[in-house]
Structures are given as structure tokens and as C-alpha cells.
Amino acid sequence: MTIERPILGSGPALPALDRRSREVFRQIVETYLATGEPAGSRNLSRMLPMTLSPASVRNVMSDLEVAGLIYAPHTSAGRLPTETGLRFFVDAMLEIGDINxxxxxxxxxxxxxxxxxxxxxxxxxxxxxxxxxxxxxxxxxxxxxxDQRVKHIEFVPLEPTRALVVLVGEDGSVENRVLAVPSGLPPSALVEASNFLNARMRGHTLAETRAELERAHTSAQAELDALTAKVVEAGLAIWSNGDDDxxxxxxxxxxxxxxxxxxxxxxxxxxxxxxxxxxxxxxxxxxxxxxxxxxxxxxxxxxxxxxxxxxxxxxxxxxxxxxxxxxxxxxxxxxxxxxxxxxxxxxxxxxxxxxxxxxxx
Structure with a gap:
């Protein structure tokens, strides 16, 4: 498993923490991850895998705080990891195994x-x-x-200069877009545009259909009148404008x-x-x-x-x-x-x- 994480622009490197500092820091972070609560020196001294008095733990905590890895929330005697500390822990100390x-x-x-x-x-x-x-x-x-595959497309007139484009995917999804159309466009042009695209789109993605029509541009123009060709082009383009769509x-x-x-x-x-x-x-x-x-x-x-x-x-x-x-x-x-x-x-x-x-x- 590969884990790719942003690299800290600054901060302490792992060798800068001796064994005592690493263990105190680890216990502070793991307490926070498990409970959300600050860890105090007395509890930490009991949890550490080494003998360390509460006073010695407080000295280590003071050094970790100066390094920007932990902080004291409000007036609490305990400490929590900072975001920099969490990043350091995740990048340098977190042990990740296989999924259970x-x-x-x-x-x-x-x-x-x-x-x-x-x-x-x-x-x-x-x-x-x-x-x-x-x-x-x-x-x-x-x-x-x-990349969704198209089952059906339909152009539905709304107003003299607007039409609704309904796209039905093979997965059953339905999407609607409102399309501007030339003034005075006859309803037959929308029917013709629907038939033209359905004959070529079914089972294909929008990208595949667009590429195919670009390759067959001349024959498509010959098959459709100018207004209908504009509707076909606009109907495809309306799904390709903007990443969010x-x-x-x-x-x-x-x-x-x-x-x-x-x-x-x-x-x-x-x-x-x-x-x-x-x-x-x-x-x-x-x-x-x-x-x-x-x-x-x-x-x-x-x-x-x-x-x-x-x-x-x-x-x-x-x-x-x-x-x-x-x-x-x-x-x-x-x-x-x-x-x-x-x-x-x-x-x-x-x-x-x-x-x-x-x-x-």
C-alpha cells in the first residue's frame, strides 16, 4: 500500500526527538485520537514503556511545546497535538498495517x-x-x-429560443439541461436532432460520440440542414463545458x-x-x-x-x-x-x- 502525504515545509525531523520525547509525544497523540482529551503528565508517566516521573514528563512536554508539536488547551494541565504535530505523527510515526x-x-x-x-x-x-x-x-x-454510456437523448421544446435536453444513461441516470436554440427553429429540427444523435450515441459515451462526429463532420453536415446541425453541436457541447458539470x-x-x-x-x-x-x-x-x-x-x-x-x-x-x-x-x-x-x-x-x-x- 502506498501512502502519499504532503511534505511539511518546516518542523522537526524525526532524529531530533530522542526516545523519551518520541514516546511522550506518541502517547499524547494516541490519547487524543482515542478520546479527544488532553493528556496530563501524571497519566502519561503511568502509560509510558519506560520509567519517567511526572516532573520529567513535564520537562519533555515543554520541549515538545516549544517545537510546535503540542499545546495546552485553555488552562488545562494536559496537552493536545497541534496540526503540525499530527502531520509529523502521521508522516513519521504512524504504523499502518493491512486492513483487518x-x-x-x-x-x-x-x-x-x-x-x-x-x-x-x-x-x-x-x-x-x-x-x-x-x-x-x-x-x-x-x-x-x-464516460457514462448513453441510452437515449431527447430535445424537448420549451420556448421559442429554449429547449430541454434530456440525457438517459445506460445505468438509468437521467440528466436535464436547458439549451438555447435559434429563434424560429421548427419542432421538426429538434426531432431530427434527437433521431440523428440516438442513431449514433446509443451504447457510446459522449466523448466517443463527439469524436466520431468530428471525424465524420462533412457527412454529418450533408445529412442535416444548418439549423439542425447547430442543435446537434450545441446538444453535445452543453455536457462538455466546465469541469463541475x-x-x-x-x-x-x-x-x-x-x-x-x-x-x-x-x-x-x-x-x-x-x-x-x-x-x-x-x-x-x-x-x-x-x-x-x-x-x-x-x-x-x-x-x-x-x-x-x-x-x-x-x-x-x-x-x-x-x-x-x-x-x-x-x-x-x-x-x-x-x-x-x-x-x-x-x-x-x-x-x-x-x-x-x-x-x-
Missing amino acids: QDDRRSIEAQVRGAPGTRSMEQVLTEASTMLSGLSRGAGVVVTSKQ RRQLIVRGQANLLEDLKALEDLERVRLLLEDLEGKKDVIDLLGRAESADGVRIFIGSENKLFSLSGSSMIAAPFHDSEQKIVGVLGVIGPTRLNYARIVPMVDYTARLVGRLLGQG
Whole structure:
């Protein structure tokens, strides 16, 4: 499993922490990830694999605080990791093994389902729902619509200068777009445009149809009158303008983010995160950054502008089609105290499983 993580621009390197500092820091982070609570020197001295007095622990904690790895929330005697500390822990100290058998069985049972009976969107929705349930965060998937295969297209007149374009995919999905048409266009031109495209699109993707018509431009122009040819061209182009129109975002399990809140500031953080998830374009842009990764990508807190206020994390991985072309990204969004060691292999395995299923389709 490959884990690709942003590199810290600055901060302490692992050799700068001696064994005592590493163990104290590890216990502070692991306490935070497990409970969300600060770790105090007295408890830490009991949890460490070495004999260290509370006073000695406090000295180590002071050094870690100066290094920017931990901080004291409010007037608490305990310490929590900073975002820099979490990044350091994830990059340099986190031990990630293989996915456990219970998670593997849960993923396979829900995502595999009955082969050949579900659309790509259904597979991805179930994957997002499953990740949400297992992680107790929000499951997210973004994928491209440009490769869906078309079953039918219809041009429906609305007004003298507008028509509705209805696109039905082989997976049962239906999309509508409003199209500007030349003034005075006869209804027969819309019927002709529908018939022309249906004869060539059925079973093909929009990209394949567009490429074919470009190759056969001369014959198409000869077959259609000028106005109908414009409608055909506009009908295809309306699905190719702008990345957002071609990107599908699936989010499941937002309600999980409201669980286990410990303070009013937690509620405010989750409110901001839910607002972030409503901003489709920003979430798609962030997930798109994981498309260039060779494996799992981890984003923590304000390392990206989307989570700068809510202090959240995302673990994401791309998935591929049968030709090893990246066709989307899936992952988990939640608080910075996600269980990284468990969720990273879970996301990695789900991405590979979804890729195999799509390759079979």
C-alpha cells in the first residue's frame, strides 16, 4: 500500500526527538485520537514503556511545546497535538498495517453486492455509505460523468429560443439541461436532432460520440440542414463545458459528524465542516488533488483552505478502471482525531475493490 502525504515545509525531523520525547509525544497523540482529551503528565508517566516521573514528563512536554508539536488547551494541565504535530505523527510515526478481517468482510459484503445488477453510481453510493458507517465520519466520492454510456437523448421544446435536453444513461441516470436554440427553429429540427444523435450515441459515451462526429463532420453536415446541425453541436457541447458539470459528488454520513461532541466549540467545528461539505466545488477540488497520488493521500486541518476553519481531516485514494485510468476518488472526512491507522488501509482497500468492480462492468 502506498501512502502519499504532503511534505511539511518546516518542523522537526524525526532524529531530533530522542526516545523519551518520541514516546511522550506518541502517547499524547494516541490519547487524543482515542478520546479527544488532553493528556496530563501524571497519566502519561503511568502509560509510558519506560520509567519517567511526572516532573520529567513535564520537562519533555515543554520541549515538545516549544517545537510546535503540542499545546495546552485553555488552562488545562494536559496537552493536545497541534496540526503540525499530527502531520509529523502521521508522516513519521504512524504504523499502518493491512486492513483487518472484520473491515475487509464488511467492505466486500456491502460494496460487491450482486454482480452485474447495479449501476456505477449505485456502487459508488454504497461505497460512500459503507466508508461512513465503518469510519463514523462522512464518506465521500467524486467521479467523472463524461464516460457514462448513453441510452437515449431527447430535445424537448420549451420556448421559442429554449429547449430541454434530456440525457438517459445506460445505468438509468437521467440528466436535464436547458439549451438555447435559434429563434424560429421548427419542432421538426429538434426531432431530427434527437433521431440523428440516438442513431449514433446509443451504447457510446459522449466523448466517443463527439469524436466520431468530428471525424465524420462533412457527412454529418450533408445529412442535416444548418439549423439542425447547430442543435446537434450545441446538444453535445452543453455536457462538455466546465469541469463541475462533469463531476459527480456523493457524500454520505454527515450525521456521524454530530456524534461524540464534547464541547460547544466541537459543535461549531462540525457546523463549519457541514457548510464545507455543502460547497460542492471546493470538495471536488480537494478530492481532485488526490487524483494525482499514487496511493492514499492524507489532508490534515488547515493544510488546505477547505478545512481551515473546521479543523478536519480527509483520507482519500483514487480508483481506476480496467485500463488503469483514474476515474475517481473516494475517502473519509472527519475530525482531525480520525483513526488513521485503521481508516487508511480501509480507504485503500475500498478504492482497489471499486476499481476491480468497475473494470468488470
